[in-house]
Amino acid sequence: MAEPEHEALQERKRGSGVKRVYELLRDEILDLKLPPGSPIDEVHLAERFGMSRTPIREALVRLAGEGLVETLPNRSAMVSNIDFVNLHTFFDAITLMYRVTTRLAAQYHRPEDLDRIRALQVSYAAAVDAQDALAMVAINRDLHAAIAEAGRNPYFTTLTLRLLDEGRRILRLYYQSFDDRLPREYVDEHEAIIAAIAARDVDLCDRLARAHADQIVRQVQQFFARDQRMNVAL
Amino acid sequence: MAEPEHEALQERKRGSGVKRVYELLRDEILDLKLPPGSPIDEVHLAERFGMSRTPIREALVRLAGEGLVETLPNRSAMVSNIDFVNLHTFFDAITLMYRVTTRLAAQYHRPEDLDRIRALQVSYAAAVDAQDALAMVAINRDLHAAIAEAGRNPYFTTLTLRLLDEGRRILRLYYQSFDDRLPREYVDEHEAIIAAIAARDVDLCDRLARAHADQIVRQVQQFFARDQRMNVAL
DNA sequence: GCGCGATTTCTTGTCGACAAATAAAATGCA
DNA sequence: TGCATTTTATTTGTCGACAAGAAATCGCGC
Known part of the structure; x- marks a missing residue:
């Protein structure tokens, strides 16, 4: 019997429920704690978070909009699979977004953007020194997100964020x-x-x-090419 | 007293409700029948479509995910405004997506893609001959969407679709x-x-x-530059 | 023992209702 | 009359319940 997530027997504020479950579910998906393909039961989540199914549902709809969960009519939603077959489309997209957002950052960044970016770079170097792969992946995401933000094009920023998140799952495997x-x-x-x-x-x-x-892509591709898991996952 | 949308007193099938209201609401937003900034009342929509607020809500969450409606906590959702100040970010993005998706289409298209694209081009020419601006805008969207599809990169396709839809509102004004x-x-x-x-x-x-x-961007920019509406809308 | 249909179970989609939060109106006071 | 405060009203966020669809189970005939 799952306890209603320790701290929260009551909801703190009115609109906080969906946000909490959305963010936590998101993290669990991106950290592969919820493996791709695993089904998502609404009532189970409802008791786990100690709330009704309605806010759970809304969070799932949002996650589906970002492509992190897939929903079939009248059937359980599930964590979306990583499409290894078309992985090259992902690499194409993130390569282009890296280029474009970095170019735009050079054009449109402001001093405070550079401060944020440099602070993240310090954290990144620290994570590498500490051999903390998990932190490295997470900070890498934040770093490139900050660069994209400095470019000030919301369309590119949104796509970049989506790709970075999807990439978090892939880099995790790597x-x-x-x-x-x-x-x-x-x-x-x-x-x-x-x-x-x-x-x-x-x-x-x-x-x-x-x-x-290109360097990252090359290395990850080499890894997946020689790793058996790829073929299994197909 | 609003009638429940003529035909549908009962729901046809179980999962059809959200889809219907989502698509219709979406069209009304993109066709500027629902002007940017106008509030969206859930109960009003509920009676209009003859269904409960729950499916309406889900449709609104989805539209919010695509940036077509904005929601503030505990306040009415509203049709998202067109950001004239940062219109150049839109032009940058759609120019790049036009280029990338067309390139990819050249590489990865299959015969049936060309069939679809050519059929749309015929419709497009017909709309131009008939001086039907509305149809022209709509078919232009479908044509470039078909090109993007032929490129077979879902990340680029998704962003292109979003930009084309947003562009539908702008071209409408134009x-x-x-x-x-x-x-x-x-x-x-x-x-x-x-x-x-x-x-x-x-x-x-x-x-x-x-x-x-570039040609489209130039023309639209000229239009907005000399049109007073732009400054009013700021 | 096994295939196939009926039944049961389980999960989602939708509903109506209630409470919180905000906006609007009304009231009181200077 | 003008402004601050209380009261009302409207609208959202959440809840529990019910019914439809699909999967799993069971039963029956062969």
Whole structure:
């Protein structure tokens, strides 16, 4: 019998329910705590969070809108699968978004954007030094999200965020394969990109972002190519 | 007293309610029948569609996810405003998506894609000949959507669709300014793009798509620059 | 023992109702 | 009369319940 999530026997405020379950469910999906393909039972979640099915439902609809859960009519929703067959479409998209958002950041960033980006870069380097792969993945997402924000194009920012989140699941599979020796080179590449943004050098940003993305893509592809899990997951 | 939408006193099937109200509401927003900024009353919609508030609510959540309605906590949802100040971000985004999806279409299209695209192009030319601006806008959307589909990258396709829909509202304002003499040149440009896709000429696709997008952007920008409505809407 | 249909169970989709939160109206006071 | 405060009214957010659809179970005939 699942307890109603320790702290919250009562709801704190009126609109907080959906937000809580949305964010937590989201995190659990992206952290692979809820494995792709696993079914999602509404009543189960309702008792777990100690609330009615209505707010659960709304959270699921939102997650479905972002492609994180799939819903079939009259059947249980499930955590959406990672499409290994068409993984290249993901790589194409995130490579382009890396390039575009970095270019725009070079054009439109403001001083406070650079402060945020540099602070994240410090955290990123610390995570690499500490060999903390999980933190590294999470901060990498936040770093590129901050760069996208600095570009100030909401359409590109939205797509980039979606790709970064989807990428969190993929990188999770990737980085958990080598628990030691996190690549120091990403830190240097980030450093170069940030410098190019600060210098407002658009072309250099484009080249660096493309090289950065290509490098990640190459490594992840190599990993999936030699890993059996890929074929199993098909 | 609003009648429950003529035909449907009873629901046809179980899951059809949300879909119906979602699509209709969506169309009304994109056709500017529901002007930007107008509030959306849930109970009003509920009686209008002859159903409970629950499915209405779900449709609104979905529309909010696509950015077509904005919701404030404990306050009425409203049709999202068109952000004239940052219109250039929209133009940047749709220009890039035109280029990318057309390139990808050249690479990955299949014969049946070309059939669909050519059929839409015929409809488009017919709409131009008939001086039907509304149909022209709608078919233009479907045509570029079909091109994006042929490119087979769901991330780009999703963003392109969102931009095309948002663009439907903007083009609506634009085209209703001149009711006669619809530009024949767009037909020719489309024709050239389709030929380049069929020839699988990626570079040509890129150039043509960019020129096509730039041309539309230029015209619309000129329109908004000289139109007072822009400043009013700020 | 096994295939196939009926029945039961289980989960979702929808409903009507109630309470919280906000907006609007009315009241009191200077 | 003008402003602050209380009261009312409207609208959302959440709830529990019920019915429809689909999956699982059971029963029956072969």
